[in-house]
Amino acid sequence: xxxxxxxxxxxxxxxxxxxxxxxxxxxxxxxxxxxxxxxxxxxxxxxxxxxxxxxxxxxxxxxxxxxxxxxxxxxxxxxxxxxxxxxxxxxxxxxxxxxxxxxxxxxxxxxxxxxxxxxxxxxxxxxxxxxxxxxxxxxxxxxxxxxxxxxxxxxxxxxxxxxxxxxxxxxxxxxxxxxxxxxxxxxxxxxxxxxxxxxxxxxxxxxxxxxxxxxxxxxxxxxxxx
Amino acid sequence: xxxxxxxxxxxxxxxxxxxxxxxxxxxxxxxxxxxxxxxxxxxxxxxxxxxxxxxxxxxxxxxxxxxxxxxxxxxxxxxxxxxxxxxxxxxxxxxxxxxxxxxxxxxxxxxxxxxxxxxxxxxxxxxxxxxxxxxxxxxxxxxxxxxxxxxxxxxxxxxxxxxxxxxxxxxxxxxxxxxxxxxxxxxxxxxxxxxxxxxxxxxxxxxxxxxxxxxxxxxxxxxxxxxxx
Numbered sequence: 001x002x003x004x005x006x007x008x009x010x011x012x013x014x015x016x017x018x019x020x021x022x023x024x025x026x027x028x029x030x031x032x033x034x035x036x037x038x039x040x041x042x043x044x045x046x047x048x049x050x051x052x053x054x055x056x057x058x059x060x061x062x063x064x065x066x067x068x069x070x071x072x073x074x075x076x077x078x079x080x081x082x083x084x085x086x087x088x089x090x091x092x093x094x095x096x097x098x099x100x101x102x103x104x105x106x107x108x109x110x111x112x113x114x115x116x117x118x119x120x121x122x123x124x125x126x127x128x129x130x131x132x133x134x135x136x137x138x139x140x141x142x143x144x145x146x147x148x149x150x151x152x153x154x155x156x157x158x159x160x161x162x163x164x165x166x167x168x169x170x171x172x173x174x175x176x177x178x179x180x181x182x183x184x185x186x187x188x189x190x191x192x193x194x195x196x197x198x199x200x201x202x203x204x205x206x207x208x209x210x211x212x213x214x215x216x217x218x219x220x221x222x223x224x225x226x
Numbered sequence: 227x228x229x230x231x232x233x234x235x236x237x238x239x240x241x242x243x244x245x246x247x248x249x250x251x252x253x254x255x256x257x258x259x260x261x262x263x264x265x266x267x268x269x270x271x272x273x274x275x276x277x278x279x280x281x282x283x284x285x286x287x288x289x290x291x292x293x294x295x296x297x298x299x300x301x302x303x304x305x306x307x308x309x310x311x312x313x314x315x316x317x318x319x320x321x322x323x324x325x326x327x328x329x330x331x332x333x334x335x336x337x338x339x340x341x342x343x344x345x346x347x348x349x350x351x352x353x354x355x356x357x358x359x360x361x362x363x364x365x366x367x368x369x370x371x372x373x374x375x376x377x378x379x380x381x382x383x384x385x386x387x388x389x390x391x392x393x394x395x396x397x398x399x400x401x402x403x404x405x406x407x408x409x410x411x412x413x414x415x416x417x418x419x420x421x422x423x424x425x426x427x428x429x430x431x432x433x434x435x436x437x438x439x440x441x442x443x444x445x446x447x448x449x450x451x452x453x454x455x
Binding site: 102128135177180181183184185186187189190195 | 275278303314315319320324328329331332337380
Protein backbone atom coordinates (compact mmCIF):
# COMPACT_ATOMS: atom_id res chain seq x y z
CA UNK A 1 0.00 0.00 0.00
CA UNK A 2 2.82 2.41 0.85
CA UNK A 3 4.50 1.57 -2.45
CA UNK A 4 1.83 3.39 -4.45
CA UNK A 5 1.84 6.59 -2.43
CA UNK A 6 3.35 9.81 -3.75
CA UNK A 7 7.08 10.03 -3.03
CA UNK A 8 6.87 13.69 -2.00
CA UNK A 9 4.29 12.94 0.66
CA UNK A 10 6.35 10.01 1.89
CA UNK A 11 9.39 12.25 2.22
CA UNK A 12 7.42 14.89 4.12
CA UNK A 13 5.93 12.23 6.38
CA UNK A 14 9.43 10.88 6.96
CA UNK A 15 10.65 14.33 7.87
CA UNK A 16 7.78 14.79 10.33
CA UNK A 17 8.55 11.46 12.01
CA UNK A 18 12.31 12.06 12.10
CA UNK A 19 11.96 15.50 13.68
CA UNK A 20 9.44 14.16 16.20
CA UNK A 21 11.76 11.28 17.15
CA UNK A 22 14.79 13.55 17.40
CA UNK A 23 13.13 16.23 19.53
CA UNK A 24 11.00 14.14 21.90
CA UNK A 25 12.13 14.39 25.52
CA UNK A 26 12.25 12.32 27.68
CA UNK A 27 12.87 9.30 25.45
CA UNK A 28 12.22 6.18 27.50
CA UNK A 29 10.95 2.73 26.66
CA UNK A 30 7.31 3.82 26.47
CA UNK A 31 8.10 6.74 24.17
CA UNK A 32 10.17 4.53 21.91
CA UNK A 33 7.40 1.92 21.86
CA UNK A 34 4.92 4.51 20.57
CA UNK A 35 7.14 5.46 17.65
CA UNK A 36 8.02 1.80 17.06
CA UNK A 37 4.30 0.98 16.86
CA UNK A 38 3.78 3.68 14.24
CA UNK A 39 6.70 2.41 12.14
CA UNK A 40 5.65 -1.20 12.73
CA UNK A 41 2.23 -0.39 11.29
CA UNK A 42 3.96 1.09 8.25
CA UNK A 43 6.04 -2.07 7.87
CA UNK A 44 2.99 -4.28 8.07
CA UNK A 45 0.84 -2.38 5.59
CA UNK A 46 3.72 -2.14 3.13
CA UNK A 47 4.24 -5.92 3.40
CA UNK A 48 7.98 -5.64 3.71
CA UNK A 49 9.91 -8.51 5.29
CA UNK A 50 9.76 -7.32 8.91
CA UNK A 51 12.75 -9.19 10.32
CA UNK A 52 14.91 -8.21 7.36
CA UNK A 53 14.09 -4.51 7.70
CA UNK A 54 14.53 -4.59 11.49
CA UNK A 55 17.93 -6.23 11.04
CA UNK A 56 19.03 -3.75 8.37
CA UNK A 57 18.07 -0.78 10.52
CA UNK A 58 20.55 -2.09 13.10
CA UNK A 59 23.35 -1.00 10.78
CA UNK A 60 23.45 2.32 12.68
CA UNK A 61 24.00 0.67 16.06
CA UNK A 62 27.79 0.24 15.87
CA UNK A 63 28.07 4.01 15.54
CA UNK A 64 25.85 4.76 18.51
CA UNK A 65 26.61 1.95 20.94
CA UNK A 66 29.99 3.46 21.88
CA UNK A 67 28.43 6.78 22.88
CA UNK A 68 25.57 5.00 24.61
CA UNK A 69 28.14 2.95 26.56
CA UNK A 70 29.93 6.11 27.67
CA UNK A 71 26.63 7.66 28.78
CA UNK A 72 25.70 4.50 30.65
CA UNK A 73 29.07 4.38 32.42
CA UNK A 74 28.53 8.00 33.40
CA UNK A 75 25.34 6.93 35.13
CA UNK A 76 22.94 8.28 32.54
CA UNK A 77 21.00 5.17 31.65
CA UNK A 78 18.07 7.11 30.13
CA UNK A 79 20.39 9.01 27.83
CA UNK A 80 22.16 5.80 26.86
CA UNK A 81 18.82 4.29 25.88
CA UNK A 82 17.89 7.37 23.83
CA UNK A 83 21.26 7.27 22.07
CA UNK A 84 20.46 3.78 20.86
CA UNK A 85 16.71 4.01 20.30
CA UNK A 86 16.55 7.32 18.42
CA UNK A 87 19.05 6.45 15.68
CA UNK A 88 17.58 2.97 15.34
CA UNK A 89 14.02 4.25 14.94
CA UNK A 90 15.22 6.95 12.55
CA UNK A 91 17.02 4.37 10.43
CA UNK A 92 13.90 2.23 10.46
CA UNK A 93 11.79 5.14 9.22
CA UNK A 94 14.27 5.92 6.43
CA UNK A 95 14.39 2.27 5.40
CA UNK A 96 10.61 2.11 5.30
CA UNK A 97 10.48 5.00 2.82
CA UNK A 98 13.46 3.87 0.74
CA UNK A 99 12.19 0.30 0.50
CA UNK A 100 8.76 1.40 -0.71
CA UNK A 101 9.86 4.05 -3.23
CA UNK A 102 11.86 3.64 -6.45
CA UNK A 103 15.06 5.65 -6.20
CA UNK A 104 14.39 7.84 -9.29
CA UNK A 105 10.98 8.81 -7.86
CA UNK A 106 12.51 9.51 -4.47
CA UNK A 107 15.19 11.75 -5.92
CA UNK A 108 12.70 13.56 -8.15
CA UNK A 109 10.53 14.11 -5.09
CA UNK A 110 13.48 15.47 -3.12
CA UNK A 111 14.24 17.81 -5.98
CA UNK A 112 10.66 19.05 -6.26
CA UNK A 113 10.61 19.66 -2.49
CA UNK A 114 13.49 22.08 -2.86
CA UNK A 115 16.47 19.90 -1.95
CA UNK A 116 19.45 21.56 -3.71
CA UNK A 117 19.97 20.15 -7.19
CA UNK A 118 23.65 19.49 -6.57
CA UNK A 119 22.82 17.32 -3.55
CA UNK A 120 20.22 15.38 -5.54
CA UNK A 121 22.75 14.92 -8.32
CA UNK A 122 25.36 13.61 -5.90
CA UNK A 123 22.81 11.20 -4.44
CA UNK A 124 21.85 10.06 -7.94
CA UNK A 125 25.42 9.26 -8.85
CA UNK A 126 26.18 7.78 -5.45
CA UNK A 127 23.27 5.39 -5.87
CA UNK A 128 24.32 4.47 -9.39
CA UNK A 129 27.99 4.04 -8.48
CA UNK A 130 27.27 1.88 -5.47
CA UNK A 131 26.22 -0.82 -7.90
CA UNK A 132 29.30 -0.19 -10.00
CA UNK A 133 31.63 -0.62 -7.03
CA UNK A 134 29.73 -3.74 -5.91
CA UNK A 135 29.99 -5.24 -9.39
CA UNK A 136 33.70 -4.46 -9.66
CA UNK A 137 34.28 -5.98 -6.22
CA UNK A 138 32.41 -9.10 -7.30
CA UNK A 139 34.55 -9.44 -10.46
CA UNK A 140 37.74 -8.98 -8.49
CA UNK A 141 36.65 -11.51 -5.88
CA UNK A 142 35.93 -14.10 -8.58
CA UNK A 143 39.29 -13.39 -10.24
CA UNK A 144 41.09 -13.74 -6.92
CA UNK A 145 39.30 -17.01 -6.12
CA UNK A 146 40.19 -18.38 -9.56
CA UNK A 147 43.84 -17.75 -8.78
CA UNK A 148 43.67 -19.54 -5.44
CA UNK A 149 43.16 -16.59 -3.10
CA UNK A 150 41.40 -18.85 -0.61
CA UNK A 151 44.44 -21.15 -0.42
CA UNK A 152 46.81 -18.46 0.79
CA UNK A 153 48.22 -18.58 4.29
CA UNK A 154 46.27 -16.38 6.61
CA UNK A 155 49.09 -14.20 7.87
CA UNK A 156 47.51 -11.06 9.29
CA UNK A 157 50.02 -8.50 7.90
CA UNK A 158 49.96 -10.13 4.49
CA UNK A 159 46.19 -10.18 4.46
CA UNK A 160 46.08 -6.51 5.38
CA UNK A 161 48.51 -5.63 2.58
CA UNK A 162 46.50 -7.68 0.07
CA UNK A 163 43.21 -6.14 1.23
CA UNK A 164 44.51 -2.56 1.02
CA UNK A 165 45.99 -3.22 -2.43
CA UNK A 166 42.72 -4.74 -3.59
CA UNK A 167 40.79 -1.78 -2.24
CA UNK A 168 43.02 0.65 -4.13
CA UNK A 169 42.56 -1.30 -7.37
CA UNK A 170 38.83 -1.51 -6.73
CA UNK A 171 38.53 2.24 -6.40
CA UNK A 172 40.70 2.89 -9.45
CA UNK A 173 38.59 0.50 -11.55
CA UNK A 174 35.34 1.87 -10.18
CA UNK A 175 36.47 5.41 -10.94
CA UNK A 176 37.21 4.44 -14.54
CA UNK A 177 33.84 2.73 -14.87
CA UNK A 178 32.07 5.68 -13.27
CA UNK A 179 33.64 7.99 -15.84
CA UNK A 180 32.21 5.78 -18.59
CA UNK A 181 28.76 5.95 -17.04
CA UNK A 182 28.92 9.70 -16.73
CA UNK A 183 29.95 9.99 -20.38
CA UNK A 184 27.14 7.76 -21.55
CA UNK A 185 24.62 9.83 -19.58
CA UNK A 186 26.00 13.10 -20.93
CA UNK A 187 25.94 11.69 -24.45
CA UNK A 188 22.18 11.33 -24.07
CA UNK A 189 21.85 15.00 -23.09
CA UNK A 190 21.68 14.42 -19.33
CA UNK A 191 21.67 17.83 -17.63
CA UNK A 192 21.55 16.75 -14.02
CA UNK A 193 17.83 16.13 -13.78
CA UNK A 194 16.12 12.75 -13.94
CA UNK A 195 12.80 13.24 -15.67
CA UNK A 196 10.18 10.74 -14.69
CA UNK A 197 8.06 8.96 -17.25
CA UNK A 198 4.85 10.18 -15.68
CA UNK A 199 4.74 13.25 -13.47
CA UNK A 200 3.47 12.30 -10.02
CA UNK A 201 -0.12 13.19 -9.15
CA UNK A 202 -1.34 13.86 -5.67
CA UNK A 203 -4.43 12.01 -4.47
CA UNK A 204 -6.34 12.15 -1.22
CA UNK A 205 -4.66 8.93 -0.08
CA UNK A 206 -1.25 10.57 -0.41
CA UNK A 207 -2.36 13.55 1.66
CA UNK A 208 -3.99 11.22 4.18
CA UNK A 209 -0.72 9.34 4.57
CA UNK A 210 1.15 12.56 5.31
CA UNK A 211 -1.55 13.78 7.68
CA UNK A 212 -1.72 10.47 9.54
CA UNK A 213 2.06 10.12 9.96
CA UNK A 214 2.57 13.73 11.02
CA UNK A 215 -0.40 13.84 13.39
CA UNK A 216 0.44 10.48 14.97
CA UNK A 217 4.13 11.26 15.49
CA UNK A 218 3.59 14.79 16.78
CA UNK A 219 0.61 13.89 19.00
CA UNK A 220 2.75 11.22 20.59
CA UNK A 221 5.58 13.70 21.04
CA UNK A 222 3.21 16.25 22.61
CA UNK A 223 1.64 13.62 24.92
CA UNK A 224 5.09 12.41 26.11
CA UNK A 225 6.30 15.96 26.71
CA UNK A 226 3.20 16.93 28.64
CA UNK B 227 26.36 14.98 -50.32
CA UNK B 228 26.60 17.38 -47.40
CA UNK B 229 29.34 17.09 -44.83
CA UNK B 230 28.04 16.11 -41.39
CA UNK B 231 31.30 16.02 -39.48
CA UNK B 232 34.42 17.94 -40.26
CA UNK B 233 37.41 17.62 -37.96
CA UNK B 234 40.76 19.21 -38.55
CA UNK B 235 44.02 19.04 -36.61
CA UNK B 236 42.43 17.55 -33.50
CA UNK B 237 44.94 17.04 -30.70
CA UNK B 238 44.41 15.68 -27.23
CA UNK B 239 46.69 14.76 -24.38
CA UNK B 240 45.47 12.84 -21.33
CA UNK B 241 46.25 14.09 -17.83
CA UNK B 242 49.01 11.50 -17.46
CA UNK B 243 50.82 13.04 -20.44
CA UNK B 244 49.88 10.44 -23.05
CA UNK B 245 49.39 12.04 -26.43
CA UNK B 246 46.18 10.37 -27.61
CA UNK B 247 45.40 12.44 -30.70
CA UNK B 248 48.10 14.09 -32.75
CA UNK B 249 46.55 16.20 -35.50
CA UNK B 250 43.59 14.13 -36.68
CA UNK B 251 41.66 15.21 -39.77
CA UNK B 252 38.37 13.50 -40.52
CA UNK B 253 35.24 13.96 -42.56
CA UNK B 254 31.89 12.21 -42.57
CA UNK B 255 29.31 12.76 -45.27
CA UNK B 256 25.59 12.29 -45.13
CA UNK B 257 24.46 8.68 -45.48
CA UNK B 258 27.93 7.11 -45.42
CA UNK B 259 29.34 4.58 -42.98
CA UNK B 260 32.99 4.85 -42.01
CA UNK B 261 34.97 2.30 -40.02
CA UNK B 262 37.68 3.52 -37.66
CA UNK B 263 40.32 0.81 -37.48
CA UNK B 264 43.59 0.64 -35.61
CA UNK B 265 45.42 -0.97 -32.72
CA UNK B 266 44.31 -0.61 -29.09
CA UNK B 267 45.26 2.79 -27.74
CA UNK B 268 45.62 4.34 -31.19
CA UNK B 269 43.07 7.07 -30.39
CA UNK B 270 39.88 5.84 -32.07
CA UNK B 271 37.63 6.05 -29.01
CA UNK B 272 39.31 9.24 -27.81
CA UNK B 273 38.53 10.77 -31.19
CA UNK B 274 34.84 9.85 -31.23
CA UNK B 275 34.45 11.20 -27.69
CA UNK B 276 35.53 14.56 -29.11
CA UNK B 277 32.63 14.57 -31.56
CA UNK B 278 30.10 15.27 -28.81
CA UNK B 279 32.38 17.27 -26.55
CA UNK B 280 32.78 14.47 -24.02
CA UNK B 281 36.50 15.14 -24.36
CA UNK B 282 37.88 18.43 -25.55
CA UNK B 283 41.28 18.95 -27.05
CA UNK B 284 42.56 21.49 -29.54
CA UNK B 285 41.64 21.75 -33.20
CA UNK B 286 38.37 22.35 -34.98
CA UNK B 287 35.39 20.03 -35.13
CA UNK B 288 32.04 20.92 -36.60
CA UNK B 289 29.00 18.66 -36.45
CA UNK B 290 26.09 19.46 -38.76
CA UNK B 291 27.57 22.91 -39.19
CA UNK B 292 27.88 23.57 -35.46
CA UNK B 293 31.31 23.96 -33.85
CA UNK B 294 31.75 21.54 -30.95
CA UNK B 295 31.63 24.06 -28.11
CA UNK B 296 29.90 24.08 -24.76
CA UNK B 297 26.98 26.19 -25.95
CA UNK B 298 26.27 23.65 -28.72
CA UNK B 299 26.71 20.46 -26.70
CA UNK B 300 23.00 19.81 -26.21
CA UNK B 301 22.18 20.34 -29.90
CA UNK B 302 25.17 18.27 -31.04
CA UNK B 303 24.42 15.42 -28.64
CA UNK B 304 20.90 15.34 -30.02
CA UNK B 305 22.38 14.89 -33.53
CA UNK B 306 25.10 12.38 -32.68
CA UNK B 307 23.91 9.19 -31.02
CA UNK B 308 26.70 7.32 -29.25
CA UNK B 309 26.48 3.63 -28.46
CA UNK B 310 29.27 2.80 -26.04
CA UNK B 311 31.37 -0.33 -25.92
CA UNK B 312 30.03 -1.43 -22.56
CA UNK B 313 26.23 -1.47 -22.68
CA UNK B 314 26.09 -1.80 -18.89
CA UNK B 315 27.50 1.71 -18.63
CA UNK B 316 24.70 3.00 -20.79
CA UNK B 317 21.73 1.19 -19.30
CA UNK B 318 21.07 2.37 -15.79
CA UNK B 319 17.36 2.83 -15.26
CA UNK B 320 15.16 0.16 -13.69
CA UNK B 321 13.37 -0.90 -16.87
CA UNK B 322 14.13 -1.07 -20.59
CA UNK B 323 11.35 1.39 -21.42
CA UNK B 324 12.48 3.94 -18.85
CA UNK B 325 16.01 3.71 -20.19
CA UNK B 326 14.86 4.22 -23.77
CA UNK B 327 12.83 7.24 -22.65
CA UNK B 328 15.82 8.82 -20.86
CA UNK B 329 17.26 10.50 -23.96
CA UNK B 330 14.02 11.88 -25.46
CA UNK B 331 12.99 13.26 -22.06
CA UNK B 332 16.36 14.98 -21.77
CA UNK B 333 15.70 16.54 -25.17
CA UNK B 334 12.65 18.15 -23.62
CA UNK B 335 9.99 16.03 -25.29
CA UNK B 336 6.76 15.69 -23.30
CA UNK B 337 6.29 12.31 -21.61
CA UNK B 338 3.78 10.94 -24.15
CA UNK B 339 5.93 11.87 -27.16
CA UNK B 340 9.07 10.57 -25.48
CA UNK B 341 7.27 7.34 -24.75
CA UNK B 342 6.15 7.03 -28.38
CA UNK B 343 9.73 7.60 -29.60
CA UNK B 344 11.08 5.04 -27.15
CA UNK B 345 8.52 2.41 -28.08
CA UNK B 346 9.16 2.96 -31.78
CA UNK B 347 12.93 2.65 -31.29
CA UNK B 348 12.52 -0.53 -29.25
CA UNK B 349 10.26 -1.90 -31.98
CA UNK B 350 12.89 -0.99 -34.56
CA UNK B 351 15.59 -3.00 -32.79
CA UNK B 352 13.24 -5.89 -32.04
CA UNK B 353 13.13 -5.32 -28.29
CA UNK B 354 9.53 -4.18 -27.87
CA UNK B 355 8.82 -7.37 -25.94
CA UNK B 356 11.27 -6.35 -23.21
CA UNK B 357 9.83 -2.95 -22.22
CA UNK B 358 9.15 -3.97 -18.63
CA UNK B 359 12.34 -5.99 -18.16
CA UNK B 360 15.27 -4.84 -16.07
CA UNK B 361 18.23 -4.17 -18.40
CA UNK B 362 20.60 -6.24 -16.25
CA UNK B 363 18.45 -9.33 -16.89
CA UNK B 364 19.09 -9.18 -20.64
CA UNK B 365 21.75 -11.00 -22.66
CA UNK B 366 24.72 -9.09 -24.09
CA UNK B 367 23.12 -8.88 -27.55
CA UNK B 368 19.81 -7.71 -26.13
CA UNK B 369 21.56 -5.08 -24.01
CA UNK B 370 23.36 -3.83 -27.10
CA UNK B 371 20.07 -3.52 -28.95
CA UNK B 372 18.41 -1.70 -26.05
CA UNK B 373 21.39 0.66 -25.83
CA UNK B 374 20.97 1.32 -29.54
CA UNK B 375 17.24 1.91 -29.05
CA UNK B 376 18.00 4.43 -26.30
CA UNK B 377 20.02 6.37 -28.85
CA UNK B 378 17.64 5.90 -31.80
CA UNK B 379 14.79 7.22 -29.66
CA UNK B 380 16.54 10.60 -29.83
CA UNK B 381 16.31 10.51 -33.67
CA UNK B 382 19.99 11.29 -34.26
CA UNK B 383 21.41 12.11 -37.67
CA UNK B 384 24.67 10.31 -36.98
CA UNK B 385 25.35 7.08 -35.13
CA UNK B 386 28.67 6.36 -33.47
CA UNK B 387 29.15 2.77 -32.39
CA UNK B 388 32.19 1.96 -30.26
CA UNK B 389 33.23 -1.71 -30.63
CA UNK B 390 29.65 -2.80 -31.27
CA UNK B 391 30.52 -6.48 -31.67
CA UNK B 392 32.17 -6.91 -28.27
CA UNK B 393 30.61 -9.80 -26.28
CA UNK B 394 28.33 -10.71 -29.20
CA UNK B 395 28.19 -14.21 -30.68
CA UNK B 396 28.26 -14.58 -34.49
CA UNK B 397 24.47 -14.92 -34.99
CA UNK B 398 23.91 -11.81 -32.85
CA UNK B 399 26.58 -9.98 -34.83
CA UNK B 400 24.79 -10.92 -38.05
CA UNK B 401 21.54 -9.64 -36.57
CA UNK B 402 23.23 -6.37 -35.58
CA UNK B 403 24.63 -5.95 -39.10
CA UNK B 404 21.17 -6.49 -40.59
CA UNK B 405 19.70 -3.98 -38.18
CA UNK B 406 22.37 -1.33 -38.79
CA UNK B 407 22.04 -1.73 -42.55
CA UNK B 408 18.40 -0.79 -42.28
CA UNK B 409 19.12 2.42 -40.39
CA UNK B 410 19.40 5.47 -42.65
CA UNK B 411 21.76 7.45 -40.40
CA UNK B 412 25.41 8.13 -41.26
CA UNK B 413 27.55 5.88 -39.08
CA UNK B 414 30.98 5.77 -37.55
CA UNK B 415 32.04 2.29 -36.45
CA UNK B 416 34.96 1.97 -34.07
CA UNK B 417 35.95 -1.64 -34.47
CA UNK B 418 38.67 -4.27 -34.65
CA UNK B 419 36.35 -6.60 -36.49
CA UNK B 420 37.27 -6.32 -40.17
CA UNK B 421 34.41 -8.55 -41.34
CA UNK B 422 31.93 -6.37 -39.47
CA UNK B 423 33.48 -3.25 -40.98
CA UNK B 424 33.35 -4.75 -44.48
CA UNK B 425 29.70 -5.64 -44.08
CA UNK B 426 28.70 -2.10 -43.23
CA UNK B 427 31.27 0.52 -44.08
CA UNK B 428 32.10 2.05 -47.43
CA UNK B 429 35.55 3.19 -46.35
CA UNK B 430 37.95 2.97 -43.43
CA UNK B 431 40.21 5.30 -41.52
CA UNK B 432 43.22 3.65 -39.92
CA UNK B 433 44.50 5.18 -36.67
CA UNK B 434 48.04 4.69 -35.42
CA UNK B 435 49.61 6.42 -32.42
CA UNK B 436 46.99 9.15 -32.40
CA UNK B 437 47.26 9.93 -36.10
CA UNK B 438 45.28 9.00 -39.17
CA UNK B 439 47.80 6.69 -40.82
CA UNK B 440 45.65 5.82 -43.82
CA UNK B 441 42.21 6.12 -45.27
CA UNK B 442 40.51 4.42 -48.14
CA UNK B 443 38.89 1.12 -49.10
CA UNK B 444 38.62 -1.37 -46.24
CA UNK B 445 40.21 -4.23 -48.22
CA UNK B 446 43.20 -2.18 -49.15
CA UNK B 447 43.75 -0.95 -45.58
CA UNK B 448 43.30 -4.42 -44.14
CA UNK B 449 45.88 -5.75 -46.57
CA UNK B 450 48.33 -2.93 -46.01
CA UNK B 451 48.25 -3.25 -42.22
CA UNK B 452 47.80 -7.03 -42.18
CA UNK B 453 44.55 -6.44 -40.32
CA UNK B 454 43.05 -9.94 -40.57
CA UNK B 455 43.13 -13.01 -38.40
